[in-house]
Amino acid sequence: MRIxxxxxxxxxxxxGNYIGGFTQYVATQELGEGFFCIVDLxxxxxxxxxxxxxxxTIDLAAxxxxxxxxxxxxxTFVQSHVHAHAEAAWLLGSVTSFGELRRMTQFKDKxxxxxxxxxxxxxxxxxxxxxxxxxxxxxxPIGDDQRQHLxxxxxxxxxxxxxxxxxxxxxxxxxxxxxxxxxxLQEPENKMSTTGGTPLGTVFVADPPDVIRRKFKxxxxxxxxxxxxxxxxxxxxxxxxxxxxxxxxxxxxxEDRYDGQGYGQFKSDxxxxxxxxxxxxxxxxEELAADPGELERLLRAGAxxxxxxxxxxLEAMYDRMGFAxx
Ligand code: TYM
Numbered sequence: 001m002r003i004x005x006x007x008x009x010x011x012x013x014x015x016g017n018y019i020g021g022f023t024q025y026v027a028t029q030e031l032g033e034g035f036f037c038i039v040d041l042x043x044x045x046x047x048x049x050x051x052x053x054x055x056x057t058i059d060l061a062a063x064x065x066x067x068x069x070x071x072x073x074x075x076t077f078v079q080s081h082v083h084a085h086a087e088a089a090w091l092l093g094s095v096t097s098f099g100e101l102r103r104m105t106q107f108k109d110k111x112x113x114x115x116x117x118x119x120x121x122x123x124x125x126x127x128x129x130x131x132x133x134x135x136x137x138x139x140x141p142i143g144d145d146q147r148q149h150l151x152x153x154x155x156x157x158x159x160x161x162x163x164x165x166x167x168x169x170x171x172x173x174x175x176x177x178x179x180x181x182x183x184x185l186q187e188p189e190n191k192m193s194t195t196g197g198t199p200l201g202t203v204f205v206a207d208p209p210d211v212i213r214r215k216f217k218x219x220x221x222x223x224x225x226x227x228x229x230x231x232x233x234x235x236x237x238x239x240x241x242x243x244x245x246x247x248x249x250x251x252x253x254x255e256d257r258y259d260g261q262g263y264g265q266f267k268s269d270x271x272x273x274x275x276x277x278x279x280x281x282x283x284x285x286e287e288l289a290a291d292p293g294e295l296e297r298l299l300r301a302g303a304x305x306x307x308x309x310x311x312x313x314l315e316a317m318y319d320r321m322g323f324a325x326x
């Protein structure tokens with residue numbers, strides 16, 4: 001079984017990325033042949049600082065390895081190191097319609113926040129489809145916010161296969177059972193996010209314990225005492241889910257334990273649970289980040305393996321689309 005996922009090197013990684021991304025990458029690398037990609041080409045679709053992109057790329061590699069990705073077992077690499085990604089995106093652009101891209105909710109959300117809406121932001125899902133399809137992927141571990149992009153990837157692959165002959169495997173998504181959509185602690189109607197989140201509502205993987213305590217203490221709930229998940233209580237629902245994931249207990253058990261006790265104790269227990277959940281990763285991350293030379297070496301080896309796997313798919317795409325090859 002082939003597993004592929006991608007994560008952007010923009011900004012510091014947060015608890016949503018950790019639960020929707022990292023923990024799933026580590027779990028799925030046990031299921032088969034995993035490819036985990038630092039998608040730097042995606043990160044230039046909104047305004048970015050070149051110097052920051054360069055350090056964030058190496059930094060994210062440190063965090064991925066720290067969370068448990070094993071270079072002996074799976075392939076971790078940088079998207080721009082494997083030329084096939086940019087080429088596949090161009091070819092797949094011709095089997096993707098303007099209307100499909102216009103319906104992407106992430107484009108609408110992110111586009112609304114930009115003064116300069118780049119063409120790259122619009123065609124971003126095509127690049128993502130290429131990422132996945134180049135590796136003949138079976139399973140894509142992602143959070144809920146990437147669901148629409150994966151559906152589009154499946155449509156693009158199906159269309160290409162029908163027009164040009166069987167070329168791509170059709171991938172399935174894998175979403176966390178709990179925590180597929182972690183919400184901002186201050187604005188629990190919005191997802192926790194690097195670009196759109198509030199500073200106090202976003203818990204970073206590398207946050208020191210005191211900062212994590214402060215953020216959970218200030219988390220928005222409501223004025224009651226009930227610890228129950230409900231559509232009209234997004235703040236409480238989110239906290240129950242975070243507690244469930246951090247402690248590996250079912251959300252119902254969390255509700256039973258804290259119901260009627262008020263939110264003070266509940267919030268401080270969650271903070272401690274999240275600190276314990278993230279601490280080993282943070283410590284290992286600090287160690288690995290101190291040796292960028294070794295990280296670069298691992299990424300070079302990863303890119304070499306990835307390039308070898310992606311090349312035959314790209315070649316088949318060119319061939320079936322009718323290009324005269326050199
Ligand atoms: P990115 O970098 O925004 O996020 C990385 C992963 O974290 C998940 N995630 C969340 N999960 C739960 N709650 C949240 N609040 C939350 N926020 C983020 C995301 O769903 C994702 O799994 N377009 C992708 C990167 C990408 C990709 C790919 C993914 C490029 N090519 C191919 C899979 C396959 C993105 O921007 O993820």
